Amino acid sequence: MKRLALLAIVIGSAAVLGCNKPADNSATDSATKGNTASSVEMPLVVFAQANSQDPWRQVFDAEMRDAYDKDFSKRIKFEEQDAQDDPTKQMSVIETLMLKKPKVLLVSPVDESLEQTLAKVYDSGVPVILLDRGVPGEKFTAYIGGDNVEIGRQAGEFMAKKLNGKGTVLMIQGTAAADPTKHRAQGFMEAISKFPDIKVISGDDCGYQRQKARSYMESFLQSGKPFDAVYAHNDEMAIGAYFAIEAAQAPKKVIVGIDGCQKEVVEMIKAGKLDATFKYPTPGVIGMDLASQIVEGNKTPQRKYVLPTEIVTAENADKYLAENPNLAK
Amino acid sequence: MARALFWVQRYQGLIGLAILLIVAAFLTGSTFFSHQNLQNVLNRVAVPGTLAVGMTFVILTGGIDLSVGSMLALLNCIVATWCRSETPLILTACYVLFLGALLGGINGAIIGWTKMQPFVVTLAAMVSLRGASFLYTHNSNVSGLGDAMTPMQQVVYGLPFSAWILLIAVMLATVVLNKTVFGRNVFALGGSEAASRIAGINTNRIRIGAYAINGFCVGLAALIFTARTNNGQPGAAVGYELDAIAAVVVGGASLLGGVGSALGSLVGAVFIACTDILLTLKGIDDKVGLGLKGIVILLAVYLQNLGRDRSQIRSG
Numbered sequence: 001m002k003r004l005a006l007l008a009i010v011i012g013s014a015a016v017l018g019c020n021k022p023a024d025n026s027a028t029d030s031a032t033k034g035n036t037a038s039s040v041e042m043p044l045v046v047f048a049q050a051n052s053q054d055p056w057r058q059v060f061d062a063e064m065r066d067a068y069d070k071d072f073s074k075r076i077k078f079e080e081q082d083a084q085d086d087p088t089k090q091m092s093v094i095e096t097l098m099l100k101k102p103k104v105l106l107v108s109p110v111d112e113s114l115e116q117t118l119a120k121v122y123d124s125g126v127p128v129i130l131l132d133r134g135v136p137g138e139k140f141t142a143y144i145g146g147d148n149v150e151i152g153r154q155a156g157e158f159m160a161k162k163l164n165g166k167g168t169v170l171m172i173q174g175t176a177a178a179d180p181t182k183h184r185a186q187g188f189m190e191a192i193s194k195f196p197d198i199k200v201i202s203g204d205d206c207g208y209q210r211q212k213a214r215s216y217m218e219s220f221l222q223s224g225k226p227f228d229a230v231y232a233h234n235d236e237m238a239i240g241a242y243f244a245i246e247a248a249q250a251p252k253k254v255i256v257g258i259d260g261c262q263k264e265v266v267e268m269i270k271a272g273k274l275d276a277t278f279k280y281p282t283p284g285v286i287g288m289d290l291a292s293q294i295v296e297g298n299k300t301p302q303r304k305y306v307l308p309t310e311i312v313t314a315e316n317a318d319k320y321l322a323e324n325p326n327l328a329k
Numbered sequence: 330m331a332r333a334l335f336w337v338q339r340y341q342g343l344i345g346l347a348i349l350l351i352v353a354a355f356l357t358g359s360t361f362f363s364h365q366n367l368q369n370v371l372n373r374v375a376v377p378g379t380l381a382v383g384m385t386f387v388i389l390t391g392g393i394d395l396s397v398g399s400m401l402a403l404l405n406c407i408v409a410t411w412c413r414s415e416t417p418l419i420l421t422a423c424y425v426l427f428l429g430a431l432l433g434g435i436n437g438a439i440i441g442w443t444k445m446q447p448f449v450v451t452l453a454a455m456v457s458l459r460g461a462s463f464l465y466t467h468n469s470n471v472s473g474l475g476d477a478m479t480p481m482q483q484v485v486y487g488l489p490f491s492a493w494i495l496l497i498a499v500m501l502a503t504v505v506l507n508k509t510v511f512g513r514n515v516f517a518l519g520g521s522e523a524a525s526r527i528a529g530i531n532t533n534r535i536r537i538g539a540y541a542i543n544g545f546c547v548g549l550a551a552l553i554f555t556a557r558t559n560n561g562q563p564g565a566a567v568g569y570e571l572d573a574i575a576a577v578v579v580g581g582a583s584l585l586g587g588v589g590s591a592l593g594s595l596v597g598a599v600f601i602a603c604t605d606i607l608l609t610l611k612g613i614d615d616k617v618g619l620g621l622k623g624i625v626i627l628l629a630v631y632l633q634n635l636g637r638d639r640s641q642i643r644s645g
Contacts, residue, residue: 079612087558087565092373092602096609099360099369112472113558116482176468205468 042077043295045288046097047106048090050133052082054208055236055328056280059261060108060132062326064284075292076103085110091117098126104291108132108283115139127294129301131283133179142290142301144283148180151278151309152187155256158276158311159192159229162254166197167228172216172241174208174233181205184233184258201227206237213240221248229254235265235277242273260312260320263327270317279320281307334635341632342580342596345625349600353607360610368489370602375491375553376401376566378598380573381580382498383433383546385594386539388577389506391519391586392440392447394540396454397547398569400432402562403462404551409561410466412477426548432458433544434537441533455570462563471561481556491553495595498549502591505542515539519586575622576601579629588633601625 052061061080068078081097083090087110094107094117105121107114108131119139122128127141134143159169171188174181185202192198203220206212213232220227221244230245230253232238238257245253257265260279268274286305293299312320321327337344353361360366380397387394404425411421432454440450481490488496506512514535517525525532555561580597582589601622608618 081609081612082615084615086567087562088376088554091557092369092605093609095369095372096366096606099363099366099610111470111560111562113560113562116559 042075043103044100045076045078045104045106045291045295046100046102047078047080047284047287048094048097048108049080049082050090050108050110051085053084056234056259056261056282057108058328059326060282060284062328063282064288066326067285067288072288072292076288076295078288083110087111087113090114094118094121098124102126103295104129106131106284106287106291109135112136127291127301129287129290131287141294142303142305144287144290144305144307146281146283146307146309148183148280149187149190151258151280152184152189153191154187154309154311155184155231155258155276155278156188156191159188159231159254159256160195160198162256162275163198163229165195168199168201168226169229169231170201170203170220170227170241172203172213172230172232172237173205174237176205181233188231200231201225206240208234208236210236210240210243213237214244215240217241217244218248221245221250227253230256232257235259235262235274238274238277239265239268242268246273260310261328263321263329266312266317266321266327269312269314272314276311276313279310279312281309283307338632338635339581341629342593342600345579345629346596346600346603349603349607353603356607357610361607366606368484370599370606371489371492371495372557373606374598374602375489375495376550376557377569377572377576377601378495378595379498379546379550379553380569381576381594381598382495382502382591383543383550384570384573384577385502385580385582385589385591386506386515386542387447388574388582388584389515389519389586389589390536390539391522392536392539393451393574393584394433394436394543395448395451395570396432396436396458397543397550397573398566398571399455399458399462400429400544400547401551401554401566401569402564403458403465404429404548405554405558405565406462406466406471406561406563408551408555409471409474412474412555413471415477418477418480422552425551426545429544429546429548429551430541431544433547434541436544437537437540438533440540441536459563466561466563468563470563472559474555474559478556478559481552491556494549494553498546499591499595502542506591511535511538516587519588521587572601573598575626578626578633581629581633583633584630585634597629 049057049061051057072078081093083093090110091114094105098121104127106129107118112135115135115137118128118135119137122139130140130143132145171185173185189200192200204216206216217240230238230241232241235257238255242255255274257274257277258280260277265274265277269277290301294301384394384397408421408425411424412418436451436454440447483490485493506515514525514530517530518532518535522532576598577589577594578584578597579600580593582593604621605618608615
């Protein structure tokens with residue numbers, strides 16, 4: 001009897017798997033089958049996201065969903081799949097999504113190993129729009145993303161002004177192999193190089209993680225080396241550094257982060273705990289807009305769209321919160 | 330009833346797969362059974378499938394190997410580095426297959442000599458090998474392989490090259506397990522280590538063999554993986570050991586050892602790959618998929634344990 005019950009569970013769970021989305025599915029099915037003039041099948045735009053875990057990408061996703069519900073649901077059908085930062089998983093996701101014959105592929109590649117998979121999609125005639133991360137080669141329709149070198153440069157200029165051109169900055173670094181890390185360091189060093197009295201200490205790779213940055217900051221404070229400011233390659237690490245400094249009751253430091261995608265960060269800036277962050281803009285909504293326009297045939301896309309950054313300080317924190325309702329909690 | 334249970338236990342992977350395919354037919358119609366999707370399934374299953382074939386040997390001995398994800402990452406980086414320096418692919422392949430077998434064999438030897446649990450020994454290997462792959466690549470990805478992996482990216486007689494590797498691995502494993510003395514000893518060791526020893530089997534040697542074969546399969550998987558990504562990533566393949574174990578278990582092997590087959594593990598891997606693809610096709614959030622996978626694994630293990638004598642758990 002127990003065994004029969006088990007079999008029932010097996011079949012039941014298969015049925016659940018099957019029935020999870022039948023409503024949605026039958027709607028599109030009937031739309032395709034019922035070839036009356038009124039029921040038009042919406043062109044499908046698919047999005048292969050690298051991961052949906054980190055706060056910046058959560059905002060990225062939330063803004064896209066919001067924009068889709070508000071503006072784009074009448075123009076396109078939109079589907080998103082996440083690859084949990086595994087490139088081979090993303091390859092399979094893209095190959096599977098292609099079976100649905102989408103009109104445009106939006107993709108934020110996990111890394112450059114996606115090149116061949118995306119080239120195949122591009123060669124099959126489906127436009128490929130890269131969001132945030134690029135791949136080598138020419139086989140994509142457009143790239144949309146921020147400019148990390150420029151962001152680093154602006155952060156450097158802000159820091160120099162804050163320190164009046166004199167002092168020591170500890171740079172807490174992101175994941176060593178990642179492009180944003182290199183670019184955010186490069187731009188910053190470029191700007192700082194104009195100020196001979198500012199010294200930069202290259203800190204450890206803290207993997208863009210708050211907890212690692214906190215531990216690193218704690219041991220750095222222990223070492224007793226003097227410093228006046230912290231430049232972290234993202235806000236999470238800036239927060240980690242702040243907590244360590246606060247807990248050690250060390251004198252206040254200038255702390256600057258990057259990303260500006262969390263409410264928590266903006267609140268901390270408002271409270272004077274952090275000094276500034278620079279928005280790393282999310283490319284999702286612009287990507288969706290571009291995809292819709294390509295589908296409707298009224299736009300030849302540019303090759304590259306560079307999104308501008310924006311500084312957040314105590315002065316404009318409230319305005320920033322109002323303008324960006326989808327910030328991560 | 331007992332007989333029915335036996336058949337369900339033996340063919341649970343196939344039964345699950347059959348149900349899944351029927352569901353897929355209802356939900357996606359011809360899309361799921363298109364030529365394009367067949368390629369897609371094969372591409373997706375190649376790495377976890379090959380890992381599952383190797384893992385079958387280890388699980389048959391009553392052991393487990395948690396180090397295969399890290400080992401795959403290390404071998405992936407080595408393949409990429411050798412290819413970048415324009416070493417002939419065949420030499421690279423021989424080297425990583427040898428290295429995989431060696432690393433696996435070392436795991437097996439440590440387990441045999443120290444009498445520590447396989448779980449602990451391979452957990453240690455998982456940590457160390459991950460560190461080794463980051464050290465080997467100096468924390469960065471290895472790219473710029475050019476055309477070095479092209480031979481492995483071809484479609485041969487209608488199937489991707491990687492699928493041929495997988496199919497041949499399954500066939501060889503089946504022959505080794507069923508037609509050789511070594512294979513029978515692997516089953517015997519998993520059935521009862523004490524009894525095997527009394528029967529005069531050199532259990533340490535058999536265990537080293539099983540783990541070495543597993544390492545060899547990791548080498549194969551690393552070649553397939555590199556052909557697919559065309560680069561080397563020290564952080565790659567996190568959690569792949571669990572996918573491999575899941576495939577073996579869904580395919581009807583018992584984690585207590587002594588029961589299972591390479592073909593079953595292949596079916597298990599195909600089942601998991603098809604589930605993932607079906608979820609993607611239906612636009613269902615992949616976290617739902619993770620939840621479902623967990624339920625499937627629980628069910629599979631529960632089914633395997635039904636009616637089995639607890640005393641089968643080996644006393645070491």
